[in-house]
Amino acid sequence: MADVKRVERPLSPHLQIYRKQLTSVTSILTRITGNALIVAAVLAVWWLLAAATSPEYFATANAVATSWFGDLVFAGSAWAVWYHYLAGLRHLYFDAGKGLDIETAQKLGWGNIIGSVVLTVITILLVQ
């Protein structure tokens, strides 16, 4: 066992070289959107705390929450939450052992993308 030859084992395909597919991109987006929503959560809770505290504090927090930065965060988060919502429903469907063939999974992926954009537009129109 003295001269054990190091075997060149194949590496698993890393993200950098793995060809992007609808199924993998929609899966990664689920994680990104879910975790990114923490930014909106922090901003929303700060804004609510300010509303509960004083007019001066609310003026500050509300100015940030309704600035271009706030609009960007909340509009982006509206899409993120709807994307994550639909992707989560898809996950529950997958967990039930359904829709796992490639064709259905891709259809559901497109459903996630298109559905999330549609729901975001409806939400923003509804609450503006």
Added chain:
Amino acid sequence: MRYLTARKRAEGKGASHTGTEHHWQMTVSAVALAFLVPSWLYVFGKALGQSQEVVVATFARPFPAILTALILVVGMRHFAKGATMMIEDYARGTARKMALIGVYSLSAVIVATGLFALIKIAL
């Protein structure tokens, strides 16, 4: 001959060493949020951009207040457990532990702050 069942040999060998409890809790909170999120988006979206009087009046009402409290508790629990999955995939050792503690702390701070604000508005 070993008197071990196939199940005994498999127990604790999964990636998390804790069975399916984590996954099940994500499922439960996901279903809860599926019911809570759409109406909360409407309540919050309508309140955002209004004057302080309107915001306070909105969250002083039972439905928006209870809904927001549920979103905070269930949503942050879902976030902490979901972020845990991500951290466990990408970080090792001390960095993993620090990130996990950070995520759970941040979630707890958000829940506590949000509930404090709701109670203060309600009183």
